[in-house]
Amino acid sequence: MGIDLPLVWAVIILFSVMMYVVMDGFDLGIGLLFQFIPDRHDRDVMMNTVAPVWDGNETWLVLGGAGLLAAFPLAYSVVLSAFYLPVVFMLLGLIFRGVAFEFRFKSHEEHRHWWDLAFIAGSSIATFFQGVILGAYIDGIPVVDRAYAGPAFGWLTPFSMLSGVGLLIAYALLGATWLILKTSGPLQNRVIELARPLTWALLAMIVAVSVWTPLAHASIAARWFTWPNLLWFSPVPLLVALVFWRLSKALRPAAKTPHAAPFLLALCLVFLGYTGFGISLWPHVVPPAISIWQAAGPPQSLGFALVGALVIMPLILGYTAWGYYVFRGKVDASEHYH
């Protein structure tokens, strides 16, 4: 018995997607919060908190896509063609977001608001449709003869819309808590004020999704509420409650100025949500019926690609960590960044 290659690749892809959600999540969140912070200098500071790292964060999305094609070509082809329009909208949103980052700094004063608009719209569109894709993915994808067999707008459901809004709130909270970590003074106070309602909105969303998911999906309900799974999974909601309690405490007006705690707690929430998503669907890579082993390509392909991934991914991780270390600390308005 050799290595379970599909399992190894599933772990690599799950890890890549998680890295993406966590890291690009707060970048996109900055874009979502832009509309609430009209002051130009504040906006400069906000962008500077993520300017050195955002494109590194986005690379995880490309890696996830290429890895999915290499290891699970069936899943790649079915999932992406099933969610055709939302994937296209997401990619176009990311393009706008990406170039707005660069051209905003280089543009004339009077053109800058256009790039601000592109940044806000790009971030919002990309986030919303990522959430829609997530919700529609949980809803499941009908497959006949190795191809998507649902309608063109099969992804357009109340649940996927809710999930889209939920991700907007989640990324906005990640962005706000990141700014609490990276800024100081009036801007920091302003984002603390924004983070409070976002925390409660996210709690409401998590409750709504957690109630809706088992009601709408019998197979997920069966997984959650049978013994002994109930015991194994029970820490997830308990931890969510604990983290929310800590987060709301850290953001209380009377509390001393928070620093890293809100961001780390928000990361915990995202991680817990991701865990819940994973344990609901595992081991299906095309829910509700196609498992990672059924969708996997031939072992020759998985083994060949694995060699490269195992050599290069640690280097990418090391470089990423170094990049964050170099750019640690607060960004203040007087700082000249370019």
Add this chain to the structure above:
Amino acid sequence: MLNLEAIDLARIQFGFTISFHIVFPAITIGLASYLVVLEGLWLKTGNAVYQSLYQFWSKVFAVNFGMGVVSGLVMAYEFGTNWSRFSDVAGSVTGPLLAYEVLTAFFLEAGFLGVMLFGWKRVGPQLHFLATAMVALGTLVSATWILASNSWMQTPQGYELVAGRVVPTDWLAVIFNPSFPFHLAHMVIAAYLATALLVGASGAWHLLKGRDDPAIRTMTSMAFWMLLAVAPLQVAVGDLTGLNTLEHQPAKIAAMEGHWDNRAGEAVPLTLFGLPDMQDETTHDAIEIPHLGSIILTHTWNGQFRGLKSFAREDRPNVPVVFWAFRGMVGLGMLMILLGLWGAVARWRGTLYRSPFLWRFALCMGPSGVLAILAGWITTEVGRQPWVVYGVLRTAEAASAHSVTQLSVSLALFVVVYLAVFGAGTWYLLRVIAHGPTTTAGSEPVPAQPAGGAGRPRTPMRPLSVPPDGLEA
């Protein structure tokens, strides 16, 4: 109105997005190697002109690289969104090759690009030169993976079909498939040519603007030398590529030549121009040179090669598109050789920096390398039709089952967004080029790079942040 079917829209969309994308990596490949040469010359001679040119072209490189990253994001997903059957059937081969390309590119970006673009002050000159060389090597390795994947689609081998799907049996055979060395060489040389033409046009532009200093002269001179050496070399490699294509994809060659029929014992002429007609199975109003077709493709006086009529109608590519794209590529190549020769003559007579007509020609030829690359890709990709994987999977069977409405919406959005975004990007790139290298009166000090670290001014470690802000003057 055009009555386009879903498959046509899907193909137009892929052609559109990949045509935008390919331009940036091609220039990235060429500029990376050019930067290695500039830095090597600087280290060897100590001449500050080379350093000034390095600083200048690394800015252009950085913006161009950023554009390539943004446009490449779409490509990583488009095989699944639009070509799901292709991904399912052949993803076992193209997926790992694409994954290696992505990993190579990230490795390059992670390890060496930062040092190359931001490390002047932080590492010694030797180490910096190593970083530049590694980036250039990385671009070539990336190209190798992509060309391996694409030429496998042209001349597949090293696989078996299991339940209708490709299973790789021998990765070396997959990668080193029959057309791979030719396509790789042809593409890398094309990237070098396109870059030389871009550099030459930039020099010519500055000369026409009356800016005549050692840096401008040096880059113009280097571009002309490159053109003189590489344009004829490309013709030779193109000839070998054609012979390889004749062996493995004869229908593509027949379409490129507009060659329908053989007559017993008669040589094949070369059709210079004409109007290929797929209905009538002939090329109308053909201007032909007797025997030249035989000479070029069989290297004999009377040799014959298969005509289009020997292929079933449903196995023929779109002849007019292949025919004209090929002529576009070859015509531009001829102009490149002419420009190279003219430059050599002017240099020999000592008038290279006193020839406004030559400069104008060089300026007009600036985009020709990129256009020739696009024409060449259209020739080889449309020429592979009706197959997506030659002889294995037909394009019509490879597409996702999207409606015309869906595809029209997505295509329209791609066109609008790409024109806006990459239009702005290209405009910005041209602004950087228009600024030109800094004049080198005496020894140019290395521009100070702000230090990183907590509480200190930060270096934004992104390619696009290399050129200064506020260029939109």
